[in-house]
Amino acid sequence: MAGITGVIAFDKVWNVSKFIYYSLLALRHRGQDQFAFFICGDECKVKVVEELRDLKVEELNGWIGVGFTGTENRTIREGNHFLAYDGEVKDEVRLIRKLKEIDDKAKAFEGEGVFSAIYTNSREIFAYRDPSGNKPLFLGGFGFDLGIVSSEPSGIEVIGGEVGREVESGELIRINQYGVFKQKTGDGDRFLCSLEFIYLQRIDSHFSGKQIYDVRERIGRQLAIERKIEGDVVIGVPETAIPFAIGYSKETKIPYSLGFTRTGDSKRTMIMNDAFERLIGVQLKLNPIKSVVWDKRVIVIDDSMVTGNTLKNTVFLLRKNGAKEVHVLIASPKLTSLCPYGVRVPPKEELIAANLSDEEIAITIGADSIYWLSFEGMYKAIGLNPENLCIGCFTGKYKKVIK
Numbered sequence: 304m305a306g307i308t309g310v311i312a313f314d315k316v317w318n319v320s321k322f323i324y325y326s327l328l329a330l331r332h333r334g335q336d337q338f339a340f341f342i343c344g345d346e347c348k349v350k351v352v353e354e355l356r357d358l359k360v361e362e363l364n365g366w367i368g369v370g371f372t373g374t375e376n377r378t379i380r381e382g383n384h385f386l387a388y389d390g391e392v393k394d395e396v397r398l399i400r401k402l403k404e405i406d407d408k409a410k411a412f413e414g415e416g417v418f419s420a421i422y423t424n425s426r427e428i429f430a431y432r433d434p435s436g437n438k439p440l441f442l443g444g445f446g447f448d449l450g451i452v453s454s455e456p457s458g459i460e461v462i463g464g465e466v467g468r469e470v471e472s473g474e475l476i477r478i479n480q481y482g483v484f485k486q487k488t489g490d491g492d493r494f495l496c497s498l499e500f501i502y503l504q505r506i507d508s509h510f511s512g513k514q515i516y517d518v519r520e521r522i523g524r525q526l527a528i529e530r531k532i533e534g535d536v537v538i539g540v541p542e543t544a545i546p547f548a549i550g551y552s553k554e555t556k557i558p559y560s561l562g563f564t565r566t567g568d569s570k571r572t573m574i575m576n577d578a579f580e581r582l583i584g585v586q587l588k589l590n591p592i593k594s595v596v597w598d599k600r601v602i603v604i605d606d607s608m609v610t611g612n613t614l615k616n617t618v619f620l621l622r623k624n625g626a627k628e629v630h631v632l633i634a635s636p637k638l639t640s641l642c643p644y645g646v647r648v649p650p651k652e653e654l655i656a657a658n659l660s661d662e663e664i665a666i667t668i669g670a671d672s673i674y675w676l677s678f679e680g681m682y683k684a685i686g687l688n689p690e691n692l693c694i695g696c697f698t699g700k701y702k703k704v705i706k
Contacts, residue, residue, distance in 0.1 A: 523550020
């Protein structure tokens with residue numbers, strides 16, 4: 304998975320490098336194993352770093368640029384041309400060749416994969432979202448000075464920009480010093496990623512007309528309807544699961560409390576490279592607040608369960624800090640399959656829900672009970688037609704095959 308952003312100034316006196324830097328800072332929850340910057344002014348420069356803090360922004364100067372943050376490299380450069388995308392494409396070289404030749408041939412992008420992309424030829428910026436709409440992309444601006452495209456609204460808002468709208472499914476946006484132009488490339492079956500609503504996006508984002516925070520609070524309420532547990536306190540694993548816990552608390556009247564404090568940078572454990580990193584990641588980022596859980600029946604809500612290792616460690620820490628019962632609720636259906644559209648998921652043999660029963664999982668992670676959100680509950684909380692949602696990582700059945 305990835306976060307992408309593009310900024311173009313309508314007057315070449317601007318330097319957009321810091322705008323791109325801070326936009327990526329807001330998007331790094333989408334993957335932060337690699338950061339790439341492509342900036343053009345009098346000349347074009349590309350910088351690739353493993354940590355955002357290692358980038359020397361003062362060395363980059365230009366009026367147009369594209370930025371990328373992701374779990375795997377999803378960029379390609381050819382001279383003064385640069386492409387960054389989120390998702391999966393069939394052939395990067397072929398795609399950038401088509402972009403280089405673009406005029407009225409936008410329909411040529413159909414069938415190239417499941418992705419959103421930002422491309423620059425050092426003179427203008429193109430933003431494209433394939434007809435499935437699986438990967439988000441937004442259009443905005445900074446007054447009459449800058450045009451901005453970004454994976455999420457936060458990538459625009461944190462730099463003082465104003466979000467205009469979502470790039471439509473199957474739409475190509477072209478931005479240059481003469482204005483903003485759009486072209487519909489074609490329609491197709493929409494299948495929005497359900498994990499965008501549950502896990503991937505920031506809680507201050509919106510997607511397909513749905514406010515992410517509101518969706519997650521409704522999921523928490525739905526969990527309470529499906530599985531009401533006798534408990535003393537409800538806590539959510541920060542930050543994604545906090546709205547779930549608040550919703551559960553509101554529905555059950557069981558008090559919500561901040562159960563964890565964070566240490567260091569925010570690292571999203573689901574998309575880390577290996578099991579060791581995921582285990583250490585949860586230990587580093589979360590530490591229970593003892594007074595909240597001591598001698599309590601704790602209901603802890605998380606957004607997903609992948610290998611079970613991080614939740615096993617979480618439950619251990621809660622019991623170590625005095626919790627007398629720990630009940631785990633997962634705010635999504637069981638994660639059992641890979642994602643062919645660019646979200647990093649471990650191999651199926653490592654996915655705990657694909658290999659063990661509920662009772663075995665509860666024993667393995669040390670919980671008194673465990674429950675996953677139903678598909679019906681997920682559909683209800685998101686509020687979209689189930690036919691327009693991709694649930695392949697939960698079912699192993701995919702809307703489209705990329706060859």
